[in-house]
Amino acid sequence: MxxxxxxxxxxxxxxxxxxxxxxxxxxxxxxxxxxxxxxxxRPDLQPEDRVVLAALSRLLPRPQWSAFFVTPATLLRWHRQLIARYWTYPKRPGRPPVDREIREVVLRLAAENPTWGHRRVLGELARLGYQIAASTAWKILHRAGSTRHHAGPDPPGGSS
Known part of the structure; x- marks a missing residue:
């Protein structure tokens, strides 16, 4: 032998x-x-192992799937789960919050220049390289309690 x-x-x-x-x-x-x-x-597979095996199964023709130590139905289920996870990731509703740095710059400009309205603050922000909407500047000043943010009761240009 x-x-x-x-x-x-x-x-x-x-x-x-x-x-x-x-x-x-x-x-x-x-x-x-x-x-x-x-x-x-029964092998103890980690999620990373399942991802690799599911991805490799898509590269092999089905007749060669006998090389895997799991059934073809298991490979297909793992692939479906990967695709479902990709399309159902958790989404945060609404717009992202304004950066704290921008908020501080808006409030600092308004505090150091009490005669400026939100549009003048917006212009200075643009010169400094910050791009935000006029309504965002208005909201920041309004929430901070500034009295010189706008002549009327409503924010200009809609919501931000």
Whole structure:
């Protein structure tokens, strides 16, 4: 038996010299997988492992899915779950909040220049490189209790 195995391995070594090193590596890996399958009945897969296997299954034709140690139905379920997770990520409603830095600059400009309205503050912000809507500047000043933010009761230009 040993001599037969040795002859087979010697033939495989000659194949490796002819560029079949990958084939030998595949045979070694397949044998190792077969040994591990005998020892572990159900592998403990991490979510990352499932992602890799689901992605690789999409690259192989279905007849070759027998290489996987899970059923084709399991691979398809994992793929469906990945796609569902991609399209159902949690979304935050509404607009993102204004940066604290911009809010502080608006309030500082208004405090240091009490005669300026929200539009003048907006112009200075634009010169400094900050781009926000006029209504955003108005809201910041209004919430801070500034009295010189606007001549009328409503914010200009709609909501921000």
């Amino acid at each position: 040993y001599l037969l195995l040795r002859q087979i391995l010697q033939m495989l070594t000659q194949l490796a010299r002819d560029g079949g090193a990958k084939d030998i590596e595949l045979l070694v890996l397949r044998h190792q997988v077969a040994v591990l399958r005998r020892q572990v009945h």
